[in-house]
Amino acid sequence: MSNKQNIDAPHERRPLQAHGHMDVVTLDGGFTLGRGVFEAGWRWSDDVKPITGTDSCQVHHTGFCLSGRMTVKPDDGEEFSIEPGDVLDIDPGHDAWTDGDEPCILIDTGVAAYAKPA
Numbered sequence: 001m002s003n004k005q006n007i008d009a010p011h012e013r014r015p016l017q018a019h020g021h022m023d024v025v026t027l028d029g030g031f032t033l034g035r036g037v038f039e040a041g042w043r044w045s046d047d048v049k050p051i052t053g054t055d056s057c058q059v060h061h062t063g064f065c066l067s068g069r070m071t072v073k074p075d076d077g078e079e080f081s082i083e084p085g086d087v088l089d090i091d092p093g094h095d096a097w098t099d100g101d102e103p104c105i106l107i108d109t110g111v112a113a114y115a116k117p118a
Contacts, residue, residue, distance in 0.1 A: 003028050007035050014115040017047035020103065022115055034111030038070060038104040043097035048115050061090040061110040068104030072096045082106075 005011065010023035019042035026032045044057050052058070056075050065086045073079040075093040082088055082104070098104045108114070 007033070010035075016042060016115055017050065019043075019047050019098075022108075022111060024111055026112070032109065032112040034108045034114065036104075036106045036108055036111075038068070038098045038106070040098055040101045040103065042104075043095070045095050051115050051117060053117070056092075057094050057096065058092045059110050059114045060092050061088060061106075061108050061114075063088055063106050063108035063110070066105040066107060068102045069099040070096055070104040070106070071099055 005025045005027060007023055007025055010025050012024040012026075014022040014024060016022065016036075016038070019039040020037045023035045023037075024032060025034075048057065049055075065082050065084050065088065067084050069084075070082045071079050072082060072090055073095045074091065081099070088106075
């Protein structure tokens with residue numbers, strides 16, 4: 001079976017409080033892909049924590065940064081930066097925030113449960 005869906009017409013748009021959104025496409029067979037638009041001023045602990053109710057992000061993210069910059073701070077490690085062109089694999093247990101005035105846009109395959117109430 002083959003199927004497709006354009007990310008510009010997502011199955012779902014999840015708002016991230018006041019600073020962005022996640023467009024989500026889920027294909028038959030269970031493959032889920034998201035395009036996160038994290039606007040300037042976005043911070044997980046401010047914009048997603050109130051939605052999920054967890055102390056830190058508990059989603060395992062895998063994906064690719066298209067534009068903008070983001071800093072990730074693991075619960076048990078040193079913070080690191082994500083920049084355009086970076087392929088990422090981020091374990092559960094982290095905070096994150098955009099850097100600068102440009103939105104950070106990420107393609108993420110780990111979003112099936114992202115920014116959904118617990």
